[in-house]
Each structure stands twice: as C-alpha cells, then as structure tokens.
Amino acid sequence: MDYTTKINPFDKLSGSSKLLNPKTLLLLIGSVILIGLILAKMKVVGVGLLLALFFGSVYFFLLFKHPIIGLFTAVAFNFTLLGIGRYVTGLPLGFGIDGIFILTYLALFFNRFKERVDWTPAKKDITVLAGAWLMYCIFQIVNPEAQSFAAWVSGRGIGFYFFFLIPLALLLIDTRKKLDYFLYVWGAFSVLATLKGMMQLFIGVDAAEQAWLDGGGAETHLLFGKLRIFSFFSDAGQFGANQGYTGVVFLIYSLTKKRLEKVIFISIGLLGFYGMMISGTRGAISVPAVGMMTYFILSKNVKILGVGVIGLIAMFIFFKYTTIGNGNDQIRRMRGAFDPNNKSLQVRLENQRILKGYLASRPFGGGIGHGGVKAQRFLPNAFLSQIATDSWYVLIWVEQGIIGLMFHLFILFYVLGKASYKVMFKIRDPIIKLRVGALISGMAGVMMASYGNAILGGMPTALLIYTSMAIMSNVEMFDSPLIEEDQNKSDKHNELLAT
Numbered sequence: 001m002d003y004t005t006k007i008n009p010f011d012k013l014s015g016s017s018k019l020l021n022p023k024t025l026l027l028l029i030g031s032v033i034l035i036g037l038i039l040a041k042m043k044v045v046g047v048g049l050l051l052a053l054f055f056g057s058v059y060f061f062l063l064f065k066h067p068i069i070g071l072f073t074a075v076a077f078n079f080t081l082l083g084i085g086r087y088v089t090g091l092p093l094g095f096g097i098d099g100i101f102i103l104t105y106l107a108l109f110f111n112r113f114k115e116r117v118d119w120t121p122a123k124k125d126i127t128v129l130a131g132a133w134l135m136y137c138i139f140q141i142v143n144p145e146a147q148s149f150a151a152w153v154s155g156r157g158i159g160f161y162f163f164f165l166i167p168l169a170l171l172l173i174d175t176r177k178k179l180d181y182f183l184y185v186w187g188a189f190s191v192l193a194t195l196k197g198m199m200q201l202f203i204g205v206d207a208a209e210q211a212w213l214d215g216g217g218a219e220t221h222l223l224f225g226k227l228r229i230f231s232f233f234s235d236a237g238q239f240g241a242n243q244g245y246t247g248v249v250f251l252i253y254s255l256t257k258k259r260l261e262k263v264i265f266i267s268i269g270l271l272g273f274y275g276m277m278i279s280g281t282r283g284a285i286s287v288p289a290v291g292m293m294t295y296f297i298l299s300k301n302v303k304i305l306g307v308g309v310i311g312l313i314a315m316f317i318f319f320k321y322t323t324i325g326n327g328n329d330q331i332r333r334m335r336g337a338f339d340p341n342n343k344s345l346q347v348r349l350e351n352q353r354i355l356k357g358y359l360a361s362r363p364f365g366g367g368i369g370h371g372g373v374k375a376q377r378f379l380p381n382a383f384l385s386q387i388a389t390d391s392w393y394v395l396i397w398v399e400q401g402i403i404g405l406m407f408h409l410f411i412l413f414y415v416l417g418k419a420s421y422k423v424m425f426k427i428r429d430p431i432i433k434l435r436v437g438a439l440i441s442g443m444a445g446v447m448m449a450s451y452g453n454a455i456l457g458g459m460p461t462a463l464l465i466y467t468s469m470a471i472m473s474n475v476e477m478f479d480s481p482l483i484e485e486d487q488n489k490s491d492k493h494n495e496l497l498a499t
Helices: 015-020 022-065 068-085 095-111 125-142 149-154 157-172 176-202 207-221 236-256 259-278 282-299 302-321 329-338 343-359 373-377 392-426 430-449 461-473 475-498
Strands: none
Touching (some): 022 068, 068 095, 068 176, 068 461, 095 157, 125 149, 125 157, 125 392, 176 259, 176 461, 236 282, 236 430, 236 461, 259 282, 282 302, 282 430, 343 392, 392 430, 392 461, 392 475, 430 461, 430 475
C-alpha cells in the first residue's frame, strides 16, 4: 500500500514525510551531487560560488517580498561604490546603481502583481519636476556643443537617478517606521565612513588608497605633508560635507527619540561632525552653520533662534578673528574658509570669469559629462575639460547652461520652500515637524556647501538628498495619524458634551 494513503488527506505533509516524494528525493540527491562536484573541481572558488548563490538567493527572495530593501541597497551601495573602485578596478561599478533601481522596480511590480501598483502616492509635483529635468538631461544628448556620448553616459545619474528614486521613495517610505529605517541605513554607513577616516588619520592609508594618491589624488589630498581625510568617498570635500550633513540631520532628529535610540542618533551626529572636522574641507563648515540656522528659523521660537544666532556669531568670531586652535591642522584649514583672500578662492573666481565669457553664447552649456577635469578621460583637449569647475552649481552651469542652472535651482528651492512652509504652518504633529525639519535643515546646509564643492550631485550625498526631497514632498503621509487621532478625540469629546 502506498504510504501517502495512510495519511489524513486534511493533514499537510511536512518534515521528513516530504522526502517520501520521489521528485523531492531526486532533487535533493541531485543537489548534493552537484554541490560535491563544484567543491571537488573548484575548491575554494567553489565554496565562494556556493555562498554567493545562497546569499544571493536569500537576498532576491527578500527583495521581491519587501521591495524597500532595494531602495536601502541603493543607498548603501551609493556610500561604498567609489571606495570599492579603489580596490576592484576594470569593472563598470557605476552601473551597479542602475541595476539596483531596475531590480527594485521589477520587485515592486511582481510584489503587487495581483492588485497592481497604486501610483497615487507618486503623483506629486516633485515627480513632474523630476520627469521634466530628466527630459532636459536627455535633450543634452543632441546639444550642439556636446562632443561625446560616452561623457553623457558617465553623467547620466544627474537626471536618471533623481527620476527613478523619487517615485520609489514616495511609494515605499510611507510610514514613520520606514522613515526611521532609512535613517538607520544612512547612519550605519556614515559611522563606517567616519571610522574609516579615523583609520586613515591615525594608522595611515592602505595600499589601494596609496595607489590612488600616487595616481593624482595627492595633488589635492596631501597638502604640506598633511593628509586630507577622504575615507571611502570620492574625495575629502564630499566626505567632509556629507558627514556634516549627517551631523545636522541626526542631531536634530535625535530630539524626537528617547532612551537608547536618542543616544544612538546623538552619537551618529557627533561622529558625523568629527568626520567633517578631520576631512580638512573648509567649505564643509557651511553645512552645520546654514543647517542649524535653518532649523532655528523652522522652530519659530524666538528664544531658540536668538541662542542659535549668538552661537553662530561666536563660531564666526572664533574662526575669523582668533588663532585659537591653529596648532590643529583641521581647525587651521577650516579657518581658511573665512579668509576672502584665500588663494584657492581666488583661483575659483578667476575660473568662473573665464567660463562666463565662454558660456555667454551657449545657453544650453557644453553637454553633460563635458565639464571639469573629470571630462579629460573623454575629451583630453577640450576647452571645458581644462578648467576645474569645483562648485556643483558651476558644474551644472558649464554642462547644462544658464537654462539648466536656473531650472535646477528652481527645483531645489521649490521643494525646500514648500516643505518649509508645511513644517512651519501646516503640520500639526511636533514630532514630524522635527523629523522633516531635520531633513530640510540638512539639505539647506548641503545646498550652501555645494557652492564651493561639487557636493549635492556626488555620491553618496545625491541619493540621500533625492530621498529626503521625496519625503519632504510627502510629509502629509506622516502627519495623518495625528490628524485622525485628534479627530477621534474631538468626536469623543463632543459625545461627552452631548451626554
């Protein structure tokens, strides 16, 4: 008699009972034989391959079950991409972000295949602006001044990443808990960045980092025998400003936390500011200065605003009119940001004067990927590739013209201004006011720092800013629970009055 006939048809087969099924048994035996052959033939490589297959399978399973994992993966990879490039050469790692976005959208479609994806949360003005900006970036392919399609591909993220990330963030970060998860991913990699920076400062750079310095990085990162700390970022400027960004956001966000979480957020914020200091990046100090001032204004509290203004004035006097701490390399370099006669500043202003004459007759710019020394790998002899752009806004101006610059600034200030108005006059929940205010303040600081360095569109700041812009544009989503709670309380109050 067949064994399965002895089992109650209403019972579900489980455990060892499933092995009695011939198909399951054959599959198990086949898998064991295959694994044995791989290990016998490939040895250590085979072990690595099997582990990769196992963890890859688990990752894809979780990704298609929870598509938000793809968004967090993009943020994480965004932090480490350029650092990995120093150790693994010859691979197009830059396309990794593109691949993650594609996989995340596929996971989203399959995850909601039966009920279909509800795009309503993504129907925001920021999505329209992101789409219009993408169209303008695509138009740059036929820009008469553009000479290299490969250069455009290298700079594709300025349009594509913004457009792809905004709907994902609007759809997937739709609860307070998910907002916290985003901050935890951000904070974890920010802490790792600061720890890596501390290793470079106190222990020294490793072989791959030394090779990067020897390949040209030392020109801007080894000044007077002192190393500017860059961690696993593209450069010290991006590292310093991004860590300052983290410091502003996490310290303000910590005001909404209690006990252990509060300690964690404060620690991440302080480590962020420490990373900013050891980077030796002068312009990075504008991130906390402008960021905290923005927070003071958003608070609408005269006392807090007054204390904040006094604090910022004291900081200005310390750096501008004293020599206290000059024995510290990082403080001495930061102090240079307050010197209008700084040689670096004068060189930048002179470059801008040269570019102004060249771009006067080019309202659409020279083409995406064509500006600054980074373009020399595509156009080594082009005029624009010989002049350092330094500033993010100058880079936009050079590559996309005055029209592109005005459009870009409009998007940034529109999102920032609208979110600030909501926080100051619309949002009722004080917790959400602080949390969204933290993101607004951090973005304001980055926007200011981007005048001196190409911060805003660089990794990892770009994806953090784009995600924050989506959250800021969807702030009502996080405020709605309080409105419902207040309405319920009001209804109960009215019932009590009626009785």
